[in-house]
Amino acid sequence: MATNSIAAGSDKVYQAMADEIKARNLKFQLTKTGSMGLDSMEPLVEFVVPNKPKLSFAKVTAEKVPALLDQVINLHLDTETPFYRVDEQENILTGEKTFYCTGKVPRILRDIPLIDAIPYYAKQVKIATRNCGIIDPENLEEYVARGGYFALYKTLTEMSPDGIIEEVIASGLRGRGGGGFSTGWKWRSCRDAEGTVKYVICNGDEGDPGAYMDRSVMEGDPHSVIEGMIIGAYAIGATQGYIYVRNEYPLAVANLTKALAKARDAGLLGKNIFGSGFSFDIRISKGAGAFVCGESTALIASMEGKAGEPRAKYTHTVEHGLWDRPTNINNVETWTNVPVIMARGADWFSSIGTKTSSGTKVFSLVGKVNNIGLVEVAMGTTIREIVHDIGGGVPQGKTFKAVQTGGPSGGCIPGSLIDLPVGFEELGEAGSMMGSGGMIVMDDTTCMVDIAKYFLDFLAKESCGKCTPCRDGVRRMRDILEDICNGHGEEGDVELLKGMSEAMIDGSHCALGGSAPNPVLSTLRYFQDEYEAHILDKKCPAGVCKALIHFHVVADKCTGCVKCKKVCPTRAIQGNRKEVHEIDQTLCIQCRACYEVCAFDAIIIE
């Protein structure tokens, strides 16, 4: 079970299932897995009956458990319809298939959609999240049964460190944490750096609001991170590894701790791994949850017990990193890709994705979209495919306005660029970035000035506060945006914001300040008219900024149903039943309650 499914109640479902199995004395094996990714359908329960299709039920509650068990045991589907069935499943690590259904599909199950027929799953290619939701993360044997640690055995016994690095370079793997730098070349620089003591670090800080792909992997498949790190350490010549993970991820910390202990017991960590003469171990370093600690030099400072502040990158961490030793830092998702590259080869890996962005990327698809959850797609997949096909589009018939990618310092990509393929270069050219893979979908009720203000506010709080342009500059930009949203915008604000952005990009100490203006620049690039409407006309076209909007009753449409009157918290709505209502503007607090509840579109925002 992962944090997202526990939030949906999977722990209660698990307990109910365990109680029921015990009470009925059933010979069922009950297993906890990580998350399959689709949060809006959690809790998911899968049933594996020998030789029959694997069945999955969505949105299961503890109350539904007895009936569910009856159905599965008797193969009746009278109360609950399965979400999908799985007849066979390919293991991307080995290329082999697992056949759940060995004979004919039972008649009663034929109408249940196959997992690959469900758009959310059909367009995904799961490399980094290959085991999430499939194996028990606490069980090393299950990881090995899925082909885990075979790549490690192969690399340690058959390949030279240089050979591994060449393979990773050839695969085209680029850092999944935000920078997008070639992983293989980074390893090469660290291997070539002078020094006998070297470190590898897994960056599991993941601080973007709304992003949780790394958490999901650490919780659901910790051994894949560990295996990647051991391979990397062998290639680089490191003897000690660290996983830096925020303490706000208690389940990730717990599952990683257990996985490390099991790997150590099995001889996968420690002295002379697989008799290769290579010795390596990994420790967990817990952070206190700061966005800036995802930046490599701030992360190192935090690990050394100092305040999480970045230092100038004129000397590289691959030469002078943790405790001034050569250090290679990669993100969680980058490390999990490594065993697959080693198992399937660089050619196979680079055949997925685009020419300059190979492989896949996990995105956390959130916001105004029907299927909220983690999605892993081949690089080059378009935003349309992600938002509409996989995400199921924007809810309630609203219009897709923009998607914010790359975390708080990313940018907004407008609906007009919906056919943009996602790749490092493509997103950068569009004024946003890949970042760590946050994807926040926005509909036409989102105000872009308000959104820019939200991200600047986040960054103003999360800046480390060391350098002037970032600490004071982000705050001043946020203040101006706040003014604009409150109707106090002034002519020239747009030019001022652009000028401030340029100076901040050039003058900031690290990438946090250097990319902090992105939310403003990208919204200005595509939605400058919205800024102008706020500043010049004192209007919020999306109807969001409270100081600039008024709610009115359209007399022709109002039926006098008093529904709005009932929900109004300030009693601003007057009018008797079957009479046209009226809103007292002096009492209205623009809470939108009346607007949302009116069934006749009789309330409008101006």
Add this chain to the structure above:
Amino acid sequence: MVNLVIDGKNIQAKKGTTLLAVARENGIDIPTLCSHESVENSGACRLCVVEITKGKTKKIVTSCLYKAEDGLMVETGNERVLKVRKFVMQLLMARCPTSGVIRDLAVKMGVVPEPRFKPNEDGKKCIMCRLCVQVCEHVVGVSALGFAFRGTDKALGTPFREPSSVCIGCGSCAYICPTQQIVMTSTEDTRSICGRTFKMRACSVCGRYFAPEDQLAFISEKTGVSVEDLSVCVSCR
């Protein structure tokens, strides 16, 4: 030695020297507020930025941290550089409107306040240059000062904003502070700084009060020299 060009001037410099030091040695003025010879440079204020050209790439770097390299082209006052400096000064003016040092520097640099930046009203003059924190930790060796919080709320002070028990009243922080945010006041036999009042020691020769007793005790403990032997002021030694 390395050869580089600063503002069109061919310059030879010792390898490992910062661009700021090289420029100053050659009479080129670069403004800075957070650099001091007694501590390591941190690059916090960003006023000393310069533009470097290395091969085909041009970028802005802080001259107090970037080391001189062979073949480097440096521009210390072009439009791009001045834009960053102006922005930094406008931010500092709004942060510390009561600081005469900031105001004078702005006048010297020809920077006027940005009317859209509402000046802070807390009366503070701290520009977060961190010189006091560094000198307290690395030169004095007591770490009585530090930072709390982050982002806009980042604040300088003693732990938990309580009078520090490790402070020895040496006054180094007040001495190094470029904006006079840290103030030290004295009477004949006391000195007050960072929320504490220290008793001063009189010189055993001339009788002048010259150093806090806590400071002499600290030095005595570090060096093994008795407090009595340390109780002679500089003039009488």
